[in-house]
Amino acid sequence: MSKHPDPREEMLDHLPALRAFALSLTRNGATADDMVQDTVVKAWTNIEKFQVGTNMRAWLFTILRNTYYSSRRKLNREVSDPDGIMTNSLSVKPDHDGRLNLTDFRKAFETLPDEQREALILVGAAGHSYEDAANICGVAVGTIKSRANRGRAKLTEILALDGDSPMEITDNATMAVVAGGGGVMR
Amino acid sequence: MTEPDDAKDDRICALIDDNLKRVYSDIVQEELPDRFKDLLAVLKAQDADKPGHGSKDPL
Numbered sequence: 001m002s003k004h005p006d007p008r009e010e011m012l013d014h015l016p017a018l019r020a021f022a023l024s025l026t027r028n029g030a031t032a033d034d035m036v037q038d039t040v041v042k043a044w045t046n047i048e049k050f051q052v053g054t055n056m057r058a059w060l061f062t063i064l065r066n067t068y069y070s071s072r073r074k075l076n077r078e079v080s081d082p083d084g085i086m087t088n089s090l091s092v093k094p095d096h097d098g099r100l101n102l103t104d105f106r107k108a109f110e111t112l113p114d115e116q117r118e119a120l121i122l123v124g125a126a127g128h129s130y131e132d133a134a135n136i137c138g139v140a141v142g143t144i145k146s147r148a149n150r151g152r153a154k155l156t157e158i159l160a161l162d163g164d165s166p167m168e169i170t171d172n173a174t175m176a177v178v179a180g181g182g183g184v185m186r
Numbered sequence: 187m188t189e190p191d192d193a194k195d196d197r198i199c200a201l202i203d204d205n206l207k208r209v210y211s212d213i214v215q216e217e218l219p220d221r222f223k224d225l226l227a228v229l230k231a232q233d234a235d236k237p238g239h240g241s242k243d244p245l
Binding site: 008011012015016017019020023024033036037040041044045102105106109120121124125126152155156161 | 198199201202203205206207208209210211213214215216218219221222223225226229230
């Protein structure tokens with residue numbers, strides 16, 4: 001490496017993950033993509049604030065998250081939807097056989113408060129450590145752990161997971177998808 | 187009933203995380219909309235027009 005590459009070249013590689021994070025926060029595709037766009041512009045124009053050699057994905061997630069929460073404060077209608085009012089307006093399409101449960105899962109997930117959704121996505125899905133997730137969210141590690149645990153407990157309750165639930169029938173299929181479908185994020 | 191609660195909790199926790207990964211990786215694997223590639227191209231072109239390559243002097 002004769003000279004360090006422009007870190008901005010790396011940005012494109014993180015956009016699919018950034019979109020997935022945005023969608024899990026906003027639960028709305030158009031809003032999510034607008035937020036990714038805002039994030040890209042902010043990151044691009046503030047690239048000197050990025051510390052080369054640190055985790056760019058985590059940096060982008062932080063920007064996106066700040067964008068989301070500040071717009072949420074501005075329009076403080078909609079948002080934080082503890083009763084799942086928005087969720088009721090989601091169209092539930094019957095899916096292929098094994099996919100019905102995933103639809104249920106997604107619906108249940110979308111009823112969780114923002115803070116629990118983001119903790120679960122960062123730690124459970126995106127493969128960030130609790131420490132990274134805590135940095136991204138600007139809170140203590142213990143807070144992330146408790147948010148993730150509360151989220152899991154709530155999902156367990158909503159989906160009536162008791163170890164004998166029909167969801168577990170798809171467990172093998174799930175594992176196959178995860179193992180074969182690029183489940184390794186980093 | 188046939189296993190300790192802890193083992194059951196771990197299993198449920200793993201099940202939830204597996205499904206989270208499924209939801210997430212489904213989205214990650216979607217093709218990136220062109221608007222983002224276009225946006226990056228525009229940002230790059232704007233920078234190329236500017237003299238002084240990224241050295242923003244606040245004065």
